[in-house]
Amino acid sequence: MSQQSALTKSRVQSIDILRGIVMIIMALDHVRDFFHIGAFQSDPIDPATSYPTLYFTRWITHLCAPTFVFLAGTSSYLVGLRKTKAALSSFLIKRGLWLILVEVIVVTLALTFNPLYNMLVLQVIWAIGISMVILGLAVRLPYAAIFTIGLIIVLGHNLLDYPEATVPNRQLGFWWDLLHGSRFAAYPYAANHIVLIVYPFLPWTGLMLMGYCAGKLFTEQFTSIQRRKTLFYMGTGLILLFLLLRFINAYGDPAPWTTQASTTRTIMSFFNVNKYPPSLMYTCITIGISLIGLALLENVQNPAGEFAKIFGRVPFFYYVLHFFLIHAITVILFYLSGYGAKDIVSPQVPFLFRPVQFGYPLWAVYLIWIGVFLLLYPLCKWYNRYKSTHHHWWLSYL
Numbered sequence: 001m002s003q004q005s006a007l008t009k010s011r012v013q014s015i016d017i018l019r020g021i022v023m024i025i026m027a028l029d030h031v032r033d034f035f036h037i038g039a040f041q042s043d044p045i046d047p048a049t050s051y052p053t054l055y056f057t058r059w060i061t062h063l064c065a066p067t068f069v070f071l072a073g074t075s076s077y078l079v080g081l082r083k084t085k086a087a088l089s090s091f092l093i094k095r096g097l098w099l100i101l102v103e104v105i106v107v108t109l110a111l112t113f114n115p116l117y118n119m120l121v122l123q124v125i126w127a128i129g130i131s132m133v134i135l136g137l138a139v140r141l142p143y144a145a146i147f148t149i150g151l152i153i154v155l156g157h158n159l160l161d162y163p164e165a166t167v168p169n170r171q172l173g174f175w176w177d178l179l180h181g182s183r184f185a186a187y188p189y190a191a192n193h194i195v196l197i198v199y200p201f202l203p204w205t206g207l208m209l210m211g212y213c214a215g216k217l218f219t220e221q222f223t224s225i226q227r228r229k230t231l232f233y234m235g236t237g238l239i240l241l242f243l244l245l246r247f248i249n250a251y252g253d254p255a256p257w258t259t260q261a262s263t264t265r266t267i268m269s270f271f272n273v274n275k276y277p278p279s280l281m282y283t284c285i286t287i288g289i290s291l292i293g294l295a296l297l298e299n300v301q302n303p304a305g306e307f308a309k310i311f312g313r314v315p316f317f318y319y320v321l322h323f324f325l326i327h328a329i330t331v332i333l334f335y336l337s338g339y340g341a342k343d344i345v346s347p348q349v350p351f352l353f354r355p356v357q358f359g360y361p362l363w364a365v366y367l368i369w370i371g372v373f374l375l376l377y378p379l380c381k382w383y384n385r386y387k388s389t390h391h392h393w394w395l396s397y398l
Contacts (some may be wrong), residue, residue: 009128013079014298015218018290018306019188022064024373029061031369032332033351037359045147047260047268054362055268062275066283067290069204070211072128074393076135077215085140091279091396092136099129102320113331113352119186122178123364125319127199128313138209148152153206160256160279170310183276184200184242191345196350203277204212207287228295235291242284246270252280310377313384316398321376329368 033039042049044058060393080088104123111121157180164172164181172181181196189195217227245252258271271367297305311318334353336344348356360368387395 003279012218012296013305013309013327014247014300015071015074016309016312017297017300018293018312019068019315020310021293022067022290022316023112023315024059024308024353026064026068026319027326027372028057028254028366028369029064030326032057032362032365033371034354035333035360035368036324036362036365037357039359040354040356045268045272047265047272050268052264054184057362057365059271062282063272063286064197065127065204065275066207066278066286068124069131069207069263070214071126072132072153072207073135073211073213074215074218076132076139076213078218080139080215080251081219088137089136092132092139095397096129096134096136099125099132099316103129110320110327112350113228113327118193119200119350120193123194123198124125125191127201127204128208129203131205132194134205135208135212139212143213143216144212146209150206150209150213153202154283155280157203157206158252158254165254180277198276200277203279203283207278207283224298228298228370231291233293235288235293235295238284238291242288244282245281245284246273252284254279307377310381310384311345311373314387317383318376318380321379322372324374325375327351327353327373334358 027361032044036044036054038044044050044054047055058356062263076088076092077090083091102123104120105345106127107123108117108119108121109115112119138149141149158302160180164170164176170183172185174187177185177187177197178200180200180202184202185197187197194202202242216222217230222230246257249256253273255272255274257266257272260269271285273279273285275282278286330351334355337354337358339355339358343355344352346355
C-alpha cells in the first residue's frame with residue numbers, strides 16, 4: 001500500500017471510529033428514555049432535580065447529534081472528491097429527501113410503535129435530511145461562500161432567541177418552529193394526529209455546512225501532522241470559546257447558568273447548555289471535544305477502535321435498528337412487569353408500551369444499553385461486509 005493510500009485509509013478510519021463511538025453513546029440516551037424509572041418525571045439535566053451520575057449519563061450523549069451532523073458534512077465533502085459538483089448536488093438532495101421520508105415513516109414507527117401515526121416525530125434524521133438538501137444546493141457555491149454561510153449561522157442564530165422570547169407563550173408558528181424556535185412544539189396535521197418538531201433545522205444546517213468545509217482537512221493538502229494539529233487547536237479553541245461565553249453569560253445560549261445550592265450543582269448549571277435548538281455554546285463544547293477526538297483517533301489501531309468502526313461505517317442502519325430493538329425489549333419487559341392492554345397508551349408518554357411509572361434504576365439502564373449494542377454488533381458487521389462487497393446503487397442511501 002502506498003503512503004498516500006495509507007494516509008487516506010487512516011483518515012477515513014478516524015472519522016468512522018469517532019462516528020461509531022458517538023453512535024454507541026447515543027443508544028445510552030435512548031435506552032434511558034425507555035427504561036429509566038424517572039425518564040418522564042424529571043429532566044435529567046436539570047441541576048435542581050438531577051444527580052451527578054444521571055446528569056453525566058444525559059450530558060455525555062450531547063456529543064452524539066452534533067458530531068453525527070458535522071461528520072455527515074465532512075463525509076459529503078469526501079464523497080464530492082469522487083463526483084462532479086452536479087453529481088454531488090443531485091446525490092445529496094436525493095439522499096436528504098430519502099432521509100426525511102425514512103424519519104417520518106420508519107423512525108417514527110420505531111419510536112412510537114403506533115401504526116396509526118397519531119404523532120410524527122421530526123428529530124435528528126429529519127434535521128440531517130433537510131440540511132443535506134440545503135447542502136446539495138450549496139455545493140455549487142464557492143468553498144468560501146459555504147464556509148461563510150455556515151459560520152454566520154453557527155455564530156449568529158442565537159440572535160433569534162431575543163425576538164422569540166418576546167412572543168407570548170412562545171407561540172411562534174409552525175414555519176418558525178421548524179426553522180429555529182421549536183422546543184418540542186406540536187402541530188396538528190389531521191384529526192387526532194400531530195407532528196412533533198424536536199429538531200428545528202437552521203442551526204443543524206449551519207453545523208453541517210461547517211462539517212463540509214472541514215472535509216478539506218482530510219485531503220492530501222494536509223499532512224497527518226498538520227491535520228492533527230489543526231484539529232486539536234480548533235477543538236481547543238472551541239472549548240475555550242465555550243468557557244469564555246459561558247462565564248460572560250450574556251450570549252450564545254438562551255438559558256444562563258446560575259449559582260446553585262452546592263458547587264456540584266453550580267457546575268451542572270454551568271454545563272447545562274441548550275440542545276433544542278443547539279446553541280452556540282452547545283456547539284462549541286460538543287464539537288470542540290469531537291475535533292480533539294478526531295485528532296487523537298487518526299492513528300488508533302486496536303480492538304476497541306475496530307469495534308467502534310463497525311458502527312461508524314453503517315450508522316444509518318444501526319440507528320434505525322437500535323430503535324426497533326429498544327422498543328421491542330420495552331414491550332417484553334412491559335408485559336413481564338405486569339402491565340396489560342389498558343396500560344399500552346399513556347397520555348404523558350409519546351411511546352406505546354411505556355407507562356410513565358415503568359422503568360428501572362440507572363444501573364439497569366446501563367446493562368440494557370450494553371446488551372443493545374452488543375446484540376446489534378453482528379448485524380452491523382454483516383451489513384458492513386455486504387456493503388464492502390456489493391455495489392448496488394441503493395446501498396449509498398442506506
